[in-house]
Every structure is written in structure tokens, then in C-alpha cells.
Amino acid sequence: MDVTVLGRAACSRVRHDGGTPSAPAAQRQGRPLYALVDCNSFYVSCERVFRPDLVRRPVVVLSNNDGCIIARSAEAKALGIPMGAPWFKVRRHAESAGVTVFSSNYALYGDMSSRVMRVLERFCPDVHVYSIDEAFMRLDSLIMPPGMSPERYAACLRREVYRRTGIPVSVGLGCTKTLAKLANRLSKQQNAGARAMVPAAFRYAGVFNFGAVTDPDVMDALLETLDVTDVWGVGARHAGRLRTWGIRTARALRDAPDDRVRRYMSVTGLHTVLELRGISCLPLDDAPPSRRSVVSSRSFGTLVTHKEHMLEAVTAYMTRAAEKLRREQLEAHCVGVMISTPRHGDGPRYADSAQVQLAVPTSHTPQLIVRARALLESIWRDGYRYQKAGVMLSGLESAVSRQVSMLPALQGTGRGLERGRRLMAAADAVNARFGRGTLEYAAAGLGRPWSMKQEHLSPRYTSDWKKLPLVR
DNA sequence: TCTGGGGTCCTAGGACCC
DNA sequence: TCTGGGGTCCTAGGACCC
Numbered sequence: 001m002d003v004t005v006l007g008r009a010a011c012s013r014v015r016h017d018g019g020t021p022s023a024p025a026a027q028r029q030g031r032p033l034y035a036l037v038d039c040n041s042f043y044v045s046c047e048r049v050f051r052p053d054l055v056r057r058p059v060v061v062l063s064n065n066d067g068c069i070i071a072r073s074a075e076a077k078a079l080g081i082p083m084g085a086p087w088f089k090v091r092r093h094a095e096s097a098g099v100t101v102f103s104s105n106y107a108l109y110g111d112m113s114s115r116v117m118r119v120l121e122r123f124c125p126d127v128h129v130y131s132i133d134e135a136f137m138r139l140d141s142l143i144m145p146p147g148m149s150p151e152r153y154a155a156c157l158r159r160e161v162y163r164r165t166g167i168p169v170s171v172g173l174g175c176t177k178t179l180a181k182l183a184n185r186l187s188k189q190q191n192a193g194a195r196a197m198v199p200a201a202f203r204y205a206g207v208f209n210f211g212a213v214t215d216p217d218v219m220d221a222l223l224e225t226l227d228v229t230d231v232w233g234v235g236a237r238h239a240g241r242l243r244t245w246g247i248r249t250a251r252a253l254r255d256a257p258d259d260r261v262r263r264y265m266s267v268t269g270l271h272t273v274l275e276l277r278g279i280s281c282l283p284l285d286d287a288p289p290s291r292r293s294v295v296s297s298r299s300f301g302t303l304v305t306h307k308e309h310m311l312e313a314v315t316a317y318m319t320r321a322a323e324k325l326r327r328e329q330l331e332a333h334c335v336g337v338m339i340s341t342p343r344h345g346d347g348p349r350y351a352d353s354a355q356v357q358l359a360v361p362t363s364h365t366p367q368l369i370v371r372a373r374a375l376l377e378s379i380w381r382d383g384y385r386y387q388k389a390g391v392m393l394s395g396l397e398s399a400v401s402r403q404v405s406m407l408p409a410l411q412g413t414g415r416g417l418e419r420g421r422r423l424m425a426a427a428d429a430v431n432a433r434f435g436r437g438t439l440e441y442a443a444a445g446l447g448r449p450w451s452m453k454q455e456h457l458s459p460r461y462t463s464d465w466k467k468l469p470l471v472r
Numbered sequence: 473t474c475t476g477g478g479g480t481c482c483t484a485g486g487a488c489c490c
Numbered sequence: 491t492c493t494g495g496g497g498t499c500c501t502a503g504g505a506c507c508c
Contacts, residue, residue, distance in 0.1 A: 062476090063475090063476035063477075064476050064477065065474090065475095065476065066474085066476095067474080067475055067476050068475055068476065070476075070508090084475090084476095085475085086474070086475040087474075087475085088473080088474040088475080089474090089475080091474090104476085130507090130508085131507080131508045132508075133508080134508075232506095232507080233505095233506065233507080234506085235505065235506050235507080236505095236506095237504080237505060237506085238505075238506085265505090266481090266482055266483070266505090267481095267482075268481065268482065268505085268506080291479080291480095292479090292480085293478090293479080294478090295477080295478055295479075296477090296478090297476095297477065297478080298476085298477075299475090299476070299477090302473095342475090343475080344474095344475060345473095345474095388476095390477090452476095453474090
């Protein structure tokens with residue numbers, strides 16, 4: 001059975017209210033079918049893979065510097081621990097309730113993420129990795145085996161991801177990306193009531209397909225259960241304005257007047273509304289344009305008052321940013337540095353940034369470090385307690401197809417340039433083989449009193465053999 | 473004491489050009 | 491006396507995402 005047939009038949013029942021003409025029949029032919037695969041409480045799930053004793057127990061993961069909560073297990077949510085809450089405010093409550101806490105371990109999460117994505121790619125060639133824990137897929141081009149519905153296919157995929165990685169995922173399906181995102185929300189456990197509206201034959205755990213909803217009244221009822229902020233692209237600001245128009249649910253937003261949406265939420269908002277009506281506006285985006293900037297910035301573990309320490313931090317951040325640049329075979333035309341004191345609290349505030357254009361783009365770490373340190377000298381002011389610094393590389397272009405300068409003097413001698421590239425490649429190879437930070441720049445400091453707080457860091461189970469727990 | 477980090481897109485307005 | 495129209499580029503600010 002071809003999935004396109006199923007997807008089209010189901011999706012064409014989506015109502016088109018609100019004055020917009022429905023898509024012409026010709027356009028409806030070959031409607032897309034999107035899946036959104038989302039890892040459940042991803043960071044928590046990653047920690048649990050190596051700590052099975054934490055399954056069914058409350059767990060949270062903190063942001064960099066152990067600042068605020070960025071992931072919670074279902075049990076932690078049930079305890080009323082809010083997302084994004086500053087850790088110092090909820091710490092007592094959480095600890096007394098027996099919550100296990102982790103500092104974020106991006107080496108682990110990044111590695112687990114790529115394992116999950118590799119499994120998805122075995123199921124479908126059209127995968128677009130949207131974030132560390134989410135991916136869109138286009139299923140309409142697949143030729144399904146006989147008797148295989150999209151729901152069932154998604155359920156198989158879900159089982160396979162869990163079997164191969166230990167990460168539980170949820171899958172939402174719909175004829176637009178926005179509907180697939182919403183379907184994903186309905187696929188989660190806490191929406192069992194809404195899922196029950198779908199005929200049992202289309203029901204699979206952890207999967208929800210809007211395409212299986214053929215009754216417009218049921219569709220209305222389902223969208224009515226979803227808050228307008230559940231819709232992808234509607235944040236707190238827009239939700240506030242929408243509330244003043246009496247729009248509180250996904251259903252009401254779908255039926256909102258186009259001109260008003262266009263005026264106050266720009267074309268982006270209009271796309272969202274059209275997508276809710278089943279008119280696809282956002283492509284899969286499988287080959288996204290290359291990035292425009294690289295930023296590396298961090299808050300300090302303790303406030304910085306010495307310029308020496310700030311210079312070390314800027315050096316360390318630039319080292320990371322340049323590595324990222326080279327990994328993507330890019331070079332930068334422009335270097336920027338920013339520093340700031342805390343946003344909260346009542347100490348004297350200061351923030352500034354500076355940028356410089358380079359005559360010749362580069363990804364050579366020592367050159368970039370020299371520029372960044374000079375920029376810092378220009379914006380540094382004594383007497384402040386700094387909380388954060390960052391570096392930015394922009395004006396990016398491909399290192400492989402770079403335009404050659406007309407001025408040989410600026411281009412650098414061919415041999416020197418080549419030597420620099422080889423040196424960077426060798427340093428990157430060593431760090432890839434033996435772990436980040438094996439080769440470092442002395443200017444980044446040794447003591448690093450400014451480095452971020454990570455009091456609850458788990459081992460790098462998947463990227464360091466020595467950290468793998470022994471199987472007894 | 474203690475509130476993350478890294479991106480994208482859109483719009484309005486100004487400068488400038490022909 | 492009379493003061494166009496259309497285009498590009500840049501920047502700042504706002505909004506969103508995970």
C-alpha cells in the first residue's frame with residue numbers, strides 16, 4: 001500500500017475555515033506526509049541509559065553553569081518542578097523530594113543524538129535533523145509494505161530506536177510540519193484522552209497521526225484540547241496578543257482571520273495558520289543553507305575581575321569557535337567579542353562588544369585568538385565584576401571554494417598558509433582521537449578560576465572508553 | 473551567592489543610488 | 491513655482507525555536 005494514498009485521503013478532510021479558500025484539488029494531489037520524531041525528555045533519557053536505577057524516578061538536568069533546569073523526567077514534572085526554573089530557587093524542594101540532578105553533559109547527548117538519527121535514516125531517506133533531539137521525516141515518498149499504515153510504520157521505528165539506543169521517542173504525523181509537531185504533542189502519555197478520540201485501529205503507543213482523523217468534528221475537538229502556545233511558532237508574546245483577541249486554542253488560531261494574523265504576526269505567523277489548515281508552507285529543508293555565524297559564549301563559574309582571566313576565557317572560547325568553523329569547512333571574515341556583567345543583582349552594569357573585519361578570511365586559531373584578544377583590550381574596563389564573555393565569527397564562507405584575493409601580500413604566502421592548515425588539521429585530529437582539550441593553547445590558562453560550574457556531571461560514557469561502566 | 477547557549481527569520485527605518 | 495519612484499543594503503530590534 002502506498003502511504004501517499006492514506007495521507008491524502010485523511011488530510012483532505014481538514015477543514016478550511018477563516019475565509020481562506022481551500023487548496024485546489026490539483027494541489028491536494030500528492031500531499032506530503034510529515035513525521036516528527038522527538039526524544040522523550042532527551043537529556044534525562046541519555047543519563048538513564050547508563051543509570052537504569054533512575055528509571056521511574058525523578059531526574060532533572062541543568063543548563064551550563066548549573067544555572068537552570070532544561071530537562072525533567074515525567075516524575076520530576078509531576079513533582080511540580082518547572083521547566084527553566086533557576087536551580088538555586090528549586091534546589092531545596094527538589095532535593096528533599098529525592099530528585100537526582102545532573103549537570104549537562106553535551107559530549108554524551110551529542111553522541112546519543114547521532115545514534116538515534118542514524119536509526120531514523122535506516123527507515124527513511126528524507127530525514128531533516130531539526131535539533132539535538134528532534135527530526136522531521138517525509139514519509140509520503142516511501143513505498144510501504146502491504147498492510148503497513150503510517151501509524152504502524154512509526155510504531156516500528158519507535159521500537160527500533162529504543163532497541164538500538166535505549167532512548168524512548170514519540171512520533172507525530174501530519175500533512176504539514178506544524179501539524180506533525182502538534183501530533184507529536186498528542187502522542188505523549190499525558191494526552192491519552194485526546195488519543196482516545198482516534199479509532200482503535202489507528203492507535204499505537206507513542207504515535208499520533210492527524211491523517212487518521214477523518215471526521216472534521218473530531219479534528220476540531222482535538223485542536224480544541226491544545227493550547228495556542230502548543231503550536232510551533234507561537235511564543236509567549238504572540239500568545240498574549242492572541243488572548244486579547246479571544247484566541248486560546250490551536251483550533252481558534254486555525255480559524256483566525258488571515259489579515260489580522262498577517263499584520264501582527266508577519267508572514268511567519270500566517271504560514272503557521274495555513275499549516276494548521278493543512279496547507280503545507282514549510283518545506284522539509286533537507287539541505288539547509290550553511291550557517292551564517294558561529295558563537296561561543298559562556299557564563300563564568302565565578303565572576304571575573306582580572307583582565308588576565310578574561311583574556312584566558314576569550315582565548316578558550318575562540319579555540320572552540322574555530323574548531324567548529326573548521327569542522328564545517330568554513331572561514332570567517334569577521335571576528336567579534338562581547339563581555340557583560342550580570343543581568344540580575346544590583347552591582348554596576350556594563351556590557352560591550354566589538355568587531356573587526358579581516359582582510360582575508362581564516363579558520364586559523366592562533367590568528368583568530370590574536371584578533372579576539374586585541375578586541376577584548378579595546379572594550380575591557382577595570383572595576384567591574386564580569387559574568388559572561390563570548391566570541392562570534394561571522395561573514396562565513398566555504399574554505400574549499402574561497403575566492404582568491406587579488407593582493408598576493410594579503411593572501412599570505414602559499415606555503416605559510418598550507419602549513420597553518422596542516423597544523424590545525426593535526427591539532428584537530430589529536431583532539432578527536434584523544435579527547436577534547438588534549439592539545440590546548442597556554443594562553444587559555446591553566447587554573448581557569450572562571451570555568452563553569454558543573455557539580456553534577458556524569459561520565460562521558462560513550463566517548464571515553466575509561467568511563468564505560470563495567471558489566472559484571 | 474546562585475537565572476544557559478546558540479541559532480533563525482522578519483520588519484522597519486535610514487542611507488544611498490539612479 | 492515645483493521636491494518622484496523604485497531599488498538595494500545595512501542595522502537594530504523583536505520574535506521564535508530547542
